[in-house]
Amino acid sequence: MSARTTPRSDAGTRADAGREALDELQYLFADGPCLTACKTQETVHVADVATDERWEGYLSRVAEHGVRSILAVPISLEAGARAALNVYSTEQGGFHPDAITTAETFVAQTSKALMLSVRLAQRSESAASLKTAMESRTAIDIAIGIIMAQNRCTQMEAFSILKSVSSGRNEKLRDIAASVVASIGQAEPETHFDP
Structure with missing residues (x-):
């Protein structure tokens, strides 16, 4: 080869x-x-x-x-x-045997590069998922605080209200939270995340 x-x-x-x-x-x-x-x-x-x-x-x-x-x-x-x-x-x-050995050596080296590439892709996907989760969590936490202040209730009660509205409207919890934050004239909260 x-x-x-x-x-x-x-x-x-x-x-x-x-x-x-x-x-x-x-x-x-x-x-x-x-x-x-x-x-x-x-x-x-x-x-x-x-x-x-x-x-x-x-x-x-x-x-x-x-x-x-x-x-x-x-x-x-x-x-x-x-x-x-x-x-x-x-x-x-x-x-010939030398060509087979050369191919096996080439593939062994290529395997290392592919594994590194897969690890980097997985890390990148994980970081993106964590960032999205943290952004959702920030909006939900702020919405819970707003509901607590407006209804003079506990954190658990406010979260329960948020979940109930999400379920009743068949919308994602983070979307309901974002609309609660927007309802008091606040921009979408920013989350700082360094992977």
Whole structure:
């Protein structure tokens, strides 16, 4: 296996479409080297699609696309997510042991970058969720204070009133709270949140 950069062209677009078609075939057959690598988390090497007896239907179909050998290397991800890198060759025995080792090393390094990317995305989503929750909580707390002052009631009673109106109008609690705050001429409260 050699790594090279190919300029994008019509030929490159056709090649990408061809690889996508090959991947879609595995999903159609619900089995194949890539899916097996995902399940087992072990590298799968098909040296010759014409003689390999696993996934016969799938392999005969990829042979129609000029594929002669396949390498599928599992990508380690966290939280039960599974993926694999699928590499196709137009030559029988297209993946020598050194090429397989190189692919596995590449995937191991890529796995680390993907895991970091997933963690950062999860952190960003968590921060956004916390910010939204804090903004809702601020409006609700201010509304409870307003209801307490207007009705001379306890915090629990004011919250109960707010919940009752929310339920009766079939609107979210935070929306009712925002309307209570707005009803006394106040702008929507600002919440400072540094993740």
